[in-house]
Amino acid sequence: MISLTETFVSIQGEGLSVGKPAFFIRTGTCSIQCKLCDTSYSWNSAKKVSISHLTQIVKEQNIPTIIITGGEPLEEKDINILIEELSKLKNVKEIIVETCGAIFRNDLLQQKLKLVVSPKPPSMKENFPVENALKLLKFYENSELKIGVLTGEDFYFAKNLILKAKPFLSLPPVIQPIETPEESYSETVKKVIQIVLSDKEFINETNVRIIPQIHKLIGIK
Numbered sequence: 352m353i354s355l356t357e358t359f360v361s362i363q364g365e366g367l368s369v370g371k372p373a374f375f376i377r378t379g380t381c382s383i384q385c386k387l388c389d390t391s392y393s394w395n396s397a398k399k400v401s402i403s404h405l406t407q408i409v410k411e412q413n414i415p416t417i418i419i420t421g422g423e424p425l426e427e428k429d430i431n432i433l434i435e436e437l438s439k440l441k442n443v444k445e446i447i448v449e450t451c452g453a454i455f456r457n458d459l460l461q462q463k464l465k466l467v468v469s470p471k472p473p474s475m476k477e478n479f480p481v482e483n484a485l486k487l488l489k490f491y492e493n494s495e496l497k498i499g500v501l502t503g504e505d506f507y508f509a510k511n512l513i514l515k516a517k518p519f520l521s522l523p524p525v526i527q528p529i530e531t532p533e534e535s536y537s538e539t540v541k542k543v544i545q546i547v548l549s550d551k552e553f554i555n556e557t558n559v560r561i562i563p564q565i566h567k568l569i570g571i572k
């Protein structure tokens with residue numbers, strides 16, 4: 352069984368796969384409970400669904416990319432079984448799992464998997480445990496590091512983590528401006544771009560990408 356918040360169809364709005372049409376499965380628990388979480392409605396969903404129910408919906412949708420997000424998908428005990436069952440479907444070409452990286456597990460089938468690991472910076476969570484995130488990035492071959500940044504302090508966090516992870520990253524790291532209720536998202540994006548552009552050494556060393564959440568700029572789910 353999987354605890355479920357919602358399913359929907361949209362385009363991938365985040366990270367290196369941005370723009371891909373995708374079917375989203377949003378799981379229904381998260382014990383991290385960050386400040387500025389944009390999906391706090393997914394922390395405690397009462398709804399539980401069977402894996403066969405979810406695979407049936409995915410079959411009917413006939414979209415090649417499935418994005419499992421949360422909440423925190425790796426808190427779902429059976430998420431490995433869901434990934435395995437979805438992998439068996441011919442029409443499914445890629446399964447993207449979005450995790451904050453607080454939990455390490457080594458039981459996810461890698462065949463069609465892309466793991467996106469997004470550790471949380473100080474403006475969202477003080478003292479986020481980055482060690483498990485690094486372990487996930489090392490263990491899963493096809494993984495992407497994406498870090499939310501709002502402030503200069505967040506950038507310092509992101510920079511340190513990216514430099515630590517660099518030896519085992521196969522894809523460019525992503526800095527993602529964080530939306531706040533304080534100002535428009537495009538204003539925040541401009542500020543974060545300026546913060547990163549002021550560190551030429553970092554840019555040269557890391558091949559970093561600054562990618563906003565495009566679904567928020569567009570105003571879709």
Ligand SMILES: Nc1nc2[nH]cc(C(=O)O)c2c(=O)[nH]1
Pocket residue numbers: 361362363364365390418420421449566571572
């Ligand atoms: N369009 C769209 N793309 C997304 N990529 C990751 C999302 C998430 O909530 O984790 C998300 C989301 O909520 N919407």
Ligand code: SF4
Pocket residue numbers: 381382383384385387388389390391421422423451471
């Ligand atoms: S880990 Fe993700 S879902 Fe959980 S509280 Fe933080 S931002 Fe929200």
Ligand SMILES: [Mg+2]
Pocket residue numbers: 389390
């Ligand atoms: Mg979201």
